[in-house]
Amino acid sequence: MDTSTVNIILQFLHYMFFVYACSAILSYIILSVISGKETIEYLKKNSFVNYKDILSSTMAPSITIIAPAYNESLNVVENVRSLLSNHYVNYSVIIVNDGSKDDSLEKLIEAYDLEKVDYIVNEKIKTKPLRGGVFKSKNPAFEKLMVVDKENGGKADALNTGLNISKTKYVACIDVDCLLLEDALQKMIKPFLEVTDAKVIAAGGVIRIANSCIIRGGKLIDVNLPKNLLVQSQILEYLRAFLLGRMAWSRLNGLLVISGAFGIFDKKIAIEVGGYDTNTVGEDMEIVVRMRRYMEEKNEKYRVSYIPDPLCWTEAPDSYKIFISQRNRWTRGTIETLRKHRKIGFNRNYGSFGLISYPYWLLFERMAPIIETVGILYFVILIILKQVRWEYALSFLVLAYLFSVVFSIVALYSEELTFHQYKKKGTGYKLVLLSALEPFVLHPFILYAAIRGNFDYYFNKKKKWGEMVRKGMSTAEV
Amino acid sequence: MDKKKIVLAEDNSTLSLLLKFRLEKEGFELLMAVDGKEAIELIENHNPDLVLTDIMMPFFSGLEVISHMRNKLEVDTPVIVFSSAGQEEMVLKAFNLGANDFMGKPFSPNELVIRVKRLLS
Amino acid sequence: MMYYQYIIDYYNEFPFLVRLIWIISGILFSIIVLLTIYLKLVRSFLRRKDKEIAKFKDDYEASLIEYLYSGNEQEELSEVQKSIILKLKEEVPFKSKRKIIISILYNLMNEVSGEMSDSIKILYYETGLIDYAISRLSNKNWYIIAKGIGELTRFKIDETHDKVAKFINHPRSEVRKGTQLYLVNMFRFEGLKFLNTLSAPLSEWHQVQLLETLQKFDDQQICDIKPWLKSTNDTVVSFAIKLAQIYNQFEVKDVLIELLSHKAKEIRVSVIEVLTHLYGVEAKDMLKANFNELSLDEQISFFALLEKLVIPTDEPFVEKHLFHKNFEIQLLALNILKSINIDKYMGLTNLPKDEKSPAMLKLVNTI
Numbered sequence: 001m002d003t004s005t006v007n008i009i010l011q012f013l014h015y016m017f018f019v020y021a022c023s024a025i026l027s028y029i030i031l032s033v034i035s036g037k038e039t040i041e042y043l044k045k046n047s048f049v050n051y052k053d054i055l056s057s058t059m060a061p062s063i064t065i066i067a068p069a070y071n072e073s074l075n076v077v078e079n080v081r082s083l084l085s086n087h088y089v090n091y092s093v094i095i096v097n098d099g100s101k102d103d104s105l106e107k108l109i110e111a112y113d114l115e116k117v118d119y120i121v122n123e124k125i126k127t128k129p130l131r132g133g134v135f136k137s138k139n140p141a142f143e144k145l146m147v148v149d150k151e152n153g154g155k156a157d158a159l160n161t162g163l164n165i166s167k168t169k170y171v172a173c174i175d176v177d178c179l180l181l182e183d184a185l186q187k188m189i190k191p192f193l194e195v196t197d198a199k200v201i202a203a204g205g206v207i208r209i210a211n212s213c214i215i216r217g218g219k220l221i222d223v224n225l226p227k228n229l230l231v232q233s234q235i236l237e238y239l240r241a242f243l244l245g246r247m248a249w250s251r252l253n254g255l256l257v258i259s260g261a262f263g264i265f266d267k268k269i270a271i272e273v274g275g276y277d278t279n280t281v282g283e284d285m286e287i288v289v290r291m292r293r294y295m296e297e298k299n300e301k302y303r304v305s306y307i308p309d310p311l312c313w314t315e316a317p318d319s320y321k322i323f324i325s326q327r328n329r330w331t332r333g334t335i336e337t338l339r340k341h342r343k344i345g346f347n348r349n350y351g352s353f354g355l356i357s358y359p360y361w362l363l364f365e366r367m368a369p370i371i372e373t374v375g376i377l378y379f380v381i382l383i384i385l386k387q388v389r390w391e392y393a394l395s396f397l398v399l400a401y402l403f404s405v406v407f408s409i410v411a412l413y414s415e416e417l418t419f420h421q422y423k424k425k426g427t428g429y430k431l432v433l434l435s436a437l438e439p440f441v442l443h444p445f446i447l448y449a450a451i452r453g454n455f456d457y458y459f460n461k462k463k464k465w466g467e468m469v470r471k472g473m474s475t476a477e478v
Numbered sequence: 479m480d481k482k483k484i485v486l487a488e489d490n491s492t493l494s495l496l497l498k499f500r501l502e503k504e505g506f507e508l509l510m511a512v513d514g515k516e517a518i519e520l521i522e523n524h525n526p527d528l529v530l531t532d533i534m535m536p537f538f539s540g541l542e543v544i545s546h547m548r549n550k551l552e553v554d555t556p557v558i559v560f561s562s563a564g565q566e567e568m569v570l571k572a573f574n575l576g577a578n579d580f581m582g583k584p585f586s587p588n589e590l591v592i593r594v595k596r597l598l599s
Numbered sequence: 600m601m602y603y604q605y606i607i608d609y610y611n612e613f614p615f616l617v618r619l620i621w622i623i624s625g626i627l628f629s630i631i632v633l634l635t636i637y638l639k640l641v642r643s644f645l646r647r648k649d650k651e652i653a654k655f656k657d658d659y660e661a662s663l664i665e666y667l668y669s670g671n672e673q674e675e676l677s678e679v680q681k682s683i684i685l686k687l688k689e690e691v692p693f694k695s696k697r698k699i700i701i702s703i704l705y706n707l708m709n710e711v712s713g714e715m716s717d718s719i720k721i722l723y724y725e726t727g728l729i730d731y732a733i734s735r736l737s738n739k740n741w742y743i744i745a746k747g748i749g750e751l752t753r754f755k756i757d758e759t760h761d762k763v764a765k766f767i768n769h770p771r772s773e774v775r776k777g778t779q780l781y782l783v784n785m786f787r788f789e790g791l792k793f794l795n796t797l798s799a800p801l802s803e804w805h806q807v808q809l810l811e812t813l814q815k816f817d818d819q820q821i822c823d824i825k826p827w828l829k830s831t832n833d834t835v836v837s838f839a840i841k842l843a844q845i846y847n848q849f850e851v852k853d854v855l856i857e858l859l860s861h862k863a864k865e866i867r868v869s870v871i872e873v874l875t876h877l878y879g880v881e882a883k884d885m886l887k888a889n890f891n892e893l894s895l896d897e898q899i900s901f902f903a904l905l906e907k908l909v910i911p912t913d914e915p916f917v918e919k920h921l922f923h924k925n926f927e928i929q930l931l932a933l934n935i936l937k938s939i940n941i942d943k944y945m946g947l948t949n950l951p952k953d954e955k956s957p958a959m960l961k962l963v964n965t966i
Contacts, residue, residue: 044742045773048749057811058567059841061803085537120961122926139549140571141541182536193803196834219513219536391613395620402627409634416641423649428642432635492660492703493710499664562709586713 017375021396024364025403032410034248039308039418042247049190061169061193062090063185063264066162067176068155069095073102077111079176082218084144088185092144094162095176097132099152105132108147113139125160125275128153134165155260156276156283163267163275172264173284175314178207179215180262184311188264191305198301201291202265204258205306206242208421209235210313220313225427230323232434233442234316240411243308243418250306254357256292258304260284262312269294280340282333289341296350310419324449331453334366369450401439408435481507482598483524487517487531487543488560497530500587501594514538518546526555528598530590533561533568541571548576556597560585648695655690655699662687663703667718676721687726697731704728705753723754736762741771748777757785767793776805783812788822794835795826801834810841821846828854833863840866844873856882864894871900875907883908887916895925902931909935918943922956929958 065083069076076095083093097105108114119134132149150161159173170192174180184205192200212226226232249255263284273294276283288304295302317323338345338361345362347354382388412431415421422431434441484506488494491512498508509524511517513536521529521543529547533540540559547553558579559572569580579593610618662683669679676684690696704719711719723729735747736759748766751759766778782790791809801809827839828851836858843851858870859882874882886893886901893901902920905913917939920932937944947959 047742048746048777057807059807059810059845081537085535085539087534120930120958122930124926139545140574141539141545143571190804193807194805196800196802391617395617395624399620399624399627402624402631405631406627406634409631409638413634413638413641416638416645420645423642423646425646428638432638490706490710492663492706495660496664496667496707496711496715499668503668583710584708584712584716585710587711587715588713 013378017371017378020371021400024368027360027364028244028403028407031248032244032407034251035244035246036414038247038251039243039414042308043418058089060088060090060186061189062092062167063088063170063172063189064162064166064168064267065091065093065172065174065180065185066159066166067093067095067174068098068158068162069100069104069176070098070152070155070158071100071102071104072176073100073104073107075177076104077107078218080108080112080145082179083174083176084142085182085218086180086185087182088189091172091185092146092166092168094165095145095147096158096162097147097149098154098158099128099131099150105135105147105149109135112137112142112145112147114145114147119165121161121164123164124271125164127157127161127164154278156278156280159283160275160278163271166267169267170264171267171270172262173260174263174312175261177314178261179210179218179220179313181220181311181313184262187307187309187311188262191303191307192264192266195303195305198303199295200266200303200305201269201295202258202263202288203305203307204246204255204263205311206246206308207238207259207261208310208313209238209316211315211318213313215313223421224424225422225430226318228318229434229437229441230320231316231318232430233438234323236408236411236431236434236438237442239415240407243414244407244411246306247308249357250304252352252356253303254352254360255304255306256289256357256361257285258288261314263288265291277340280333280336281329282337285333286337286340289337289344292353293341293344293350296344296353308418310421320445324445324452327446327449328453328456331369331450332457334361335454335457338362338366369447370454372447373451404439405435408438481505482528483507483509483526484528484530484594485509485511485517485520485524485526487511487514487529487535487540489513489532489535497587497590500591504591504595506594514540514543517543521547521553521555522551525553528594529555529557530594531557531559533559533572541568541575544572544575544577558590558593558597560590652695652699655696656703659687659690659700659703663707663722666722667715670714670718676725684722684725687722691726691728691731697728700726701728701750708753720754723756729754729756732756733759733762736766741769741774744769745771745773745777748774748781752777752781752784755784760785772799775799776808779805780808780812783809787813787816787819791822794830794838797830797832797835800832801838806834806838806841809838810845814845821848824848825851825854828858833866836861836866837869840869840873844876847877849877852877852879852881855879856885859885864896867894868896868900871897871904875900875904878908879904880908883913887913890916898923899925899927899931902928902935906931906935906938909939911939914939921947921959926957929956930962933958933962 067079067083072079080093080095095108097108114135114137116133117136121130121134128151130148130150135147135149137143137145146165148161148165150158153161162173163171170189172185172188188203188205191203209226209231210220211228211231212224213220214222214224225235246255260283265287269291270287273287273290275287277286277290280286292302292304317326338358341358344350344354345358350358379388379393409432412428412435422428482505484501486494486497486501486508488497489512494510494512498510501508509520509526511520514531515538517529517531517535518538520526529543531540531543540561544557544559547555547557554576556578557576558581559569559577560581560583561568561572562583569582572580578597581590581593610621613621666680666683669677669683687700691700704723708716708719732747732750732754735743735750738744738747744766748763751763763778763781766774767782769775769778779790779793782793784790821842824839824842827835828843830836830839840855840858842848843855852874855870855874855877856879859867861867861870871882871886883904886897886904890898890901905917909917914936917932917935920928921936923929923932933944933947936947947955950959952960
């Protein structure tokens, strides 16, 4: 091959990178604008809504909260108590003890006065069998609680058991250590009840990071910005993703994922599609995609809704090791889901789901780390070959960096104007500073974790969900 | 003559203040709690003559407070619960657990005072 | 100075694209600086406001309580009350203070009844809060109108009936719904007249709110719900069915039975449920005859009805469906059999394993 062909190829590659980067940035801008509009409209619509009527109404639909638990002995009693004190009237809580090897069950039995009851489980979805059985409380004050002890099968399997057992129309799948605010249920159920021209199949909410926040008695007393830079960066990342991204997708009815930490589903449809997939590590994304696909194939109008209010607070990883392992798992989950449902991609039969959502996720979420890494390698090669046009390279890098900072600050700005959770003095500065640091503190590790994820997916089939080991406030994956 | 002690557990601050004012005017000593946990602490430490509690409270509900009093502490201090209307099931549960009286919201503070006096006589 | 010149020369040598990029970068940088400054301003403003609100809240709460307890035996306001009204009247023109006062008043309206809530209402009038609510009705923004209507509803202001009623056909659904709630709050069942001509769908959320409002008033005469059961608007029918259930409308049983052949499945299912509640034995035989044509959901609801209304002559029917393909129905059938013929039920436990239905197999532990 002679130099001119090589040059042409190189030029082409440059253009491709350039086009990719520009379209990525353009898409962020478009999504931010749409998100902004959607949030404003949401706030307007809900500024005069009387939530109190719904919460005290016996006619509000019943919701079952399903919370899988594995070796959560340290905090399980407190977490359950917090779940039981929600202000919604018609709800119950099912704790699925997924074959824990610790004394979670014993602690619960003691704290809540539980006794074993006979319970016929309608196994609409196949799950691992029960172990200790089904328990309910002798004390009427805890009538809402049910604890199910079963053989270990993983989070998806535990959720499926919950789906089998629950008798209500709607289920809320949450992580047992998530703090749910008192009005979370009525705010989340609203889209299901309000939308008349389509069927709402699932609703998701914003996950807020609870590290360093003061939680007493299951109630959020004080919101603090944690000192840990990694956690701070994640807060920023979540704000960007939720306030500037997911709100837009909700409006476009293109949401592909609802956080596994808190989501409400139409139980019938969840069961009809077969429940959660126990063979994937990204079961929260996969079931939403499958439910959407099901509705598309049935050709029925549907929506996946999104609530921007802070309703659920949970702990984020505070050490790089755990963080990387979490992101690794998310990457593998995304790859698995996209591959499993690749029929949808670019398929006109699936409407905007196939033509916009899927391609977007494929190109800008799944492929992004790979393209970025290739870009970096390429850049390094160019440096070695002394082929770099520094005036271009430098200017692009600065531009990319500044864009990232601007997005972060816009996210902070929208947070201030909407939910304003970080009120303390000095937090504003810290967060702005963080916007400048985040590309260095967080992004490289996300990239690394994503590459590891890709590698593990293709070459390391033995990696699974892994046991979650609770150590007090943070989780370590075994 | 010793003032009779009442523990009031209610998380609505305006209502709390209102009831406190009213009951203190009637000559009672009021101990205030904003959630079930505080209520239980006050009950354990001060041994009140009457307990007034809302059902919907953060963390420890009013039902738990009653249950704790009747089953763990084994005291038969009179308890009046109040609750937003429409929760008949809750009311039945409260009575089953050992509550003495129930008032649905919105209620008349005057009537509450009458019932308090009746239970304490 | 020379250094500065050097940079400019260097810059001008760049290709066009690079110069453009630096310009954009410059713009972005200034945006960042501006946003940061603005962010700081917004935050300190919000912080200050929060402190103010907390202080005012305590202040107003104390005033309100004093007001409520300084009434005298006569009808008119006491001196203390009048002075508090005057004080609050001066605060009311300020929007943020008004918001705090209204929320405190509203908090209390929900909790107390009787003379207290009348007193609160008088305060609402005398301080001029009502005028601000009414002025919201003339605002051009729909959400402000909705807020105004909401406020008037909460404080049960019936004088403004005419002003609010005209929003019943407002283009924006939130305003229409707010108006409907207002009317029902003021006139209870009379306020539901809009259902006669409603073509827009009534969402579940709204239905629950309407029902809750109606429930707040005890001892009332429910109006005739038959026209709504026959409405062409399915959501109105659904709402009427809920009313039939809550208010035990035995008199509409025949209309309900007619609805068993309604074209919408959800309506047919909810009719079966309400007939269970109303002891619709006539329906039972009808459904039994048509059982195989029913959809699965209707069949399950029917078995729930059967559970409540079963009589011994239904036994063969129940037996026939012990092996229905749906597990839930199998279970229901078994439970019904247990209640009408315990011996036959016990006999089933002696069947060999391969002749048992899945439900029977599961029940084996609990017999």
